[in-house]
Amino acid sequence: MHSQSPSRTRRTILRATASAVAVAALASGCASETVQRGFLPGYSDGEVTDQTARITSLWNGSWIAALIVGIITWGLILWCVAAYRKRKDDHVLPVQTRYHLPLEIMYTAVPIVMVLVLFYYTDRDMTAIKDLSETPDVEIQVIGKQWSWDFNYLTDDVYESGQHEANVGDLRSEDEIEGAPGTAISLPTLYLPVDEIVRFQLDSRDVIHSFWVPAFLYKMDMIPGRTNEWQFTPTREGVYAGKCAELCGEHHSGMLFNVAVVSRAEYDAQMQKLEDKGQIGELGLDLNRLQDPNPPVVTEGEN
Template sequence: MHSQNPRRHQRPAVRWATLVAVVSIALAGCSAEVQRGWLPGSSEAEVTDHTGRITNLWVGSWIAALIVGVITWGLMLWCITVYRKRKNDNTLPVQLRYHVPLEVMYVILPLIMVGVLFYYTARDMSAITDVSEEPDLTVHVIGKQWSWDFNYVDDQVYDTGQQAQDIGEPGVLAEQPTLYLPVDETVRFELDSRDVNHSFWIPVFLYKLDVIPGFTNEFQVTPQEVGEYTGKCAELCGEYHASMLFNVKVVERDEYDAHIEDLRERGQTGELGLEYSRVQDLDTPTRRSQGS
C-alpha cells in the first residue's frame, strides 16, 4: 500500500483559500468608479434620489451575469479537460441518452434567474418612473433641432437655446442653454418636441427619456448634490445632433431664485409653447398618465 500524502489533500483547499483572498483584496482595492460599474457620477454622494437605485441594479446585474458566466465557463473547461480524448484511447465513452434531474435543473435554474432579474428591474423601474408625488417645481422641456427650450412653469419664465451652434467654436459650450435646478427639491420634467424624436439625457442622473412629437413624457427627480453637469440629446435627430447640448447647474435655492429673477429682468417671461413647433398638424400632445 502507498502511504497517502496529507499535503496532497491540502493543496486544493490552500489554492481555493488563496484565490478567495486575492479576489477579496482586488475588490477592496477597486476605485469608487469601478465599484459603481464605471457609471458617471459622484463617488462621495448620490447625484439624485434615483442614482443609488440605478447603480445597484446595474452592478447587481453584472455580478449575477459574471457568476453565471464563471459557472458556465468552469463547467465547459472541466468537461473539455476531464473528458477529452486520450492518446491511444479508442474506447467509446459511456453514452447517456436521458438525465431527467439534470434536464429539469437546466429548465428551472434559468427561470429562477430570469424571474429574479425581472423582479428587481420591475421594482426599480416602477419607483424611478413614478410621478404621483406632487413636485416642488415643474420644468417644461421642449426639444428642437438642434437645441432646447426650458420653461420654468411655476415661475413663468423661460430660457432658450440657439439652434445648431457650431460646437467647434471656442466658448460655444459655455453659451449653451443652462438648466438651473434647486438642490434637494423634487423637479418634474415635462418633455415635448417641436419636430422629430429627441432624447433628454443628463448622464450623471443615470436616466434619459424620449422626447416625442405629439406625446408628453414626464419624470421626476430630486437633485441631491450641488454641481455643474452637462446634458445632451441621446437620439440621432439630424445633421447637427452632436450640437444639441445644454448645461445643468444644481444650486442652492437663493442662487436659483436669483437666476429666475435674472430671466425675468431680461424679459423672458411666460412660456414658449408648442405653437412654435415645426409640426403643426398634430393635436394637443398626449400626456402619459401619472403613476404609470
C-alpha cells in the same frame, strides 16, 4: 507516462477555481470607487440625485449575477474539457448521447428563476423611479428641437431657450443654420434647486429626441405629440453636461446643454434674471426651430 485520473484533475480545477475566487474577492475589497460604482458616472462626496444610488445598485447587481453565471458556465466547460478529454490509451468512442432528467430540469429551472429575479428587481426600481405621486416643488417643461433646447419654468412662469428670435432673426432661413459647435458658456443651461422635488415634462417640437444627463444615470425619450414625465430630487450642487441621446438629424452631436444644480437663493436669482430680460411665459410647441410662430408652409411637390 500515466495520465492524471479524473478525480485528481477535478481536485486541481477546484483548487484553481477557489484561488481565483479568493483573489477576486480580495480585489473587489480593494477596488476603487469607480469600480464599486460599476464604472458609472458619480462623485465621492455624494449622490447626484435621490435615484442614482438605486440605479447603481441595480446595475452592479445585474453585472455580479452575470459574472457569477459566466464563471460557473466557463468553469463547467473547462472542467469537462479537462476531465473528459481523450487520452492516449483511449481507443473506444465514448457514449455520444446521455440523458439525465434531474440535471436537465435544473438547467431549465435555474435560468427561469434568474430571469424572474432580475425582472422583480428591475420592475421594483423602475416603478420607484417613475413614481409621480409626490407633489413637486418645481415643474419644468423641456422641449427638444433641432438642434437645441427650450426650458419653460412653469412654476416661475419664465423660460430659457437655446435659440432666441433676437439673435436668430427672421432673415435667416432654416437652411442657413450651420450648427456650429458651441462652448460651455453659450450652451443653454437648465437650473435646478438642490434638495427640492423637480418634475420634468418632456416634449419634442419636431422629431424624436432623448433627454440625457449622464450624471443622473437615466434618460427619457421626447416624442412628438406625447408628453413624458420624470420626477426626482437633485441632491448635489454642481454643473453637469446634458445632451440628446437620439439621432435626430444633421447636427445631432451639437445638441448639448448644461444642468446647474444650485441653492434656492441662486435659483430664485436666475429666475429673476429671466424675468428681467422679458422672457416671461412659455415657448409653445407650435414654434419651429427658429422660434417662428408662423413657419412657411410648403405644398407637396414644391421645390
